[in-house]
Structures are given as C-alpha cells and as structure tokens.
Amino acid sequence: MTVITDEVLARPRALSDVVREALAAGAPTIQLRLKSASARELLEAAQTLMPIVRSAGALFIVNDRLDVALAAGAxxxxxxxxxxxxxxVRRVADARAVTGARAVDA
Structure with missing residues (x-):
C-alpha cells in the first residue's frame, strides 16, 4: 500500500502530521504528491518529510520529479x-531506486 499525499485534503492539518498518522497506521510507503508546488517547495516538503518516513522504516517516493527525488535522497x-x-530514469537514477509508472490504455 502506498499513501499518496494531498495538500488540499490534508488541510487544515500539516502534511507532516498526516504522514505521521499514516506511518503509525502501518503505511509502508509514502508518495509525496504536491501538484501545485514549485520545485523548491516540493524539495522543501521532501526534506521535511524524509526523516519522518525514514525513522518509521518506510519508503519515500516523490511524484513526477526525478530531480527532486534525487536531490532529496528519496x-x-x-x-x-x-x-x-x-x-x-533508470539510466540516471541509482539502480536500487524504486521507479513507478502509471499504466495508461492506448
């Protein structure tokens, strides 16, 4: 199971609080998805959430942005x-990196 973040649905709570709750409930993977965020905002969110996710022993995935995932150490x-x-992506990212892709019917 992957818990996908949503900054709109999280309001008024802090995203970090929502992530902590998901991890406490046993979520093995957190996917940071902030569609309206700039690269800088996404990186800041990743850097805030990464220690929380790692301390729970879960995986941390960044949505859409390989550059942010690499910079944050996701x-x-x-x-x-x-x-x-x-x-x-496989050529650029570490061979151990989790790479997920959405499958779309042609």
Missing amino acids: DGVHLGPDDLPVKD
Missing part, C-alpha cells in the same frame, strides 16, 4: 504519462 520516483520515460 527511495524513488513515480512517473506519470507526461514525465520522463522509465528507461531514461
């Missing part, structure tokens, strides 16, 4: 249909 990246191709 365990992987989730790619959408408009993001980098998986084969290109």
Whole structure:
C-alpha cells in the first residue's frame, strides 16, 4: 500500500502530521504528491518529510520529479504519462531506486 499525499485534503492539518498518522497506521510507503508546488517547495516538503518516513522504516517516493527525488535522497520516483520515460530514469537514477509508472490504455 502506498499513501499518496494531498495538500488540499490534508488541510487544515500539516502534511507532516498526516504522514505521521499514516506511518503509525502501518503505511509502508509514502508518495509525496504536491501538484501545485514549485520545485523548491516540493524539495522543501521532501526534506521535511524524509526523516519522518525514514525513522518509521518506510519508503519515500516523490511524484513526477526525478530531480527532486534525487536531490532529496528519496527511495524513488513515480512517473506519470507526461514525465520522463522509465528507461531514461533508470539510466540516471541509482539502480536500487524504486521507479513507478502509471499504466495508461492506448
């Protein structure tokens, strides 16, 4: 199971509080998804959440942004249909990095 963050649904609570609750409930993976955030905001959120997720022994995935995932030291990246191709991500990212991609019917 992957818990995907949503800054709108989390309000008025802090995203970190929601992530802590998910981890306490046993979530093995947290995916940081902040569609309206800039790269800088996404990186700041990743740097805030990463220690929380790691201390729980869970995986931390960044949505869409390989650059942010790499900069934050995330365990992987989730790619959408408009993001980098998986084969290109695999060339750049550590071989151990989790790479997820959305499958879309053609």
